[in-house]
Amino acid sequence: MSNWLLRFVFVLFTILAGSAAIAKDLPKEEQMIVRIAEIQVDRSQLEEYLKQARTVGAESVSKEPGVIAIFPMVEKRNPEQIRIVEIYKNEEAYKAHLQTPHFLKYKTSTLSMVKKLDLVDMTPLDEQAMPLIFKKLSAHE
Secondary structure, eight states, rough: OOOHHHHHHHHHHHHTTTTTHHTTTTTGGGOOOOEEOOOOOOOGGGGHHHHHHHHHHHHHHHHHHTEEEEEEEEEESSEEEEEEEEEEESHHHHHHHHHHHHHHHHHHHHHTEEEEEEEEEEOSOOOGGHHHHHHHHHHOO
């Protein structure tokens, strides 16, 4: 992973860690959903899985207004360990995402590839600073 990408992930988690007080004031259905999907993939099917993960991530962000980010990553030291940062505008956006054709295709086509899946819900600490991350990222290009 390049240095700018590592910095991006670090800054993203640092900023997300700052908005817990803000988030708990909103009704649950209006709160942003942030999670990390921890996935172990069958090594013999890794390349196909990565292709599917890239595709669903790109399609979700481009086609779904409520999907803020789907950011898949591979552990350098253990490539069959995948981590995906998922950020949704709210519960409704997440539920809508689960019903999209591109997500359903991803889910059914990768089912036999996934050996283990753990969805870890996170509490953002500073949602208001998030736009700065994405602005800086686009300026970096």
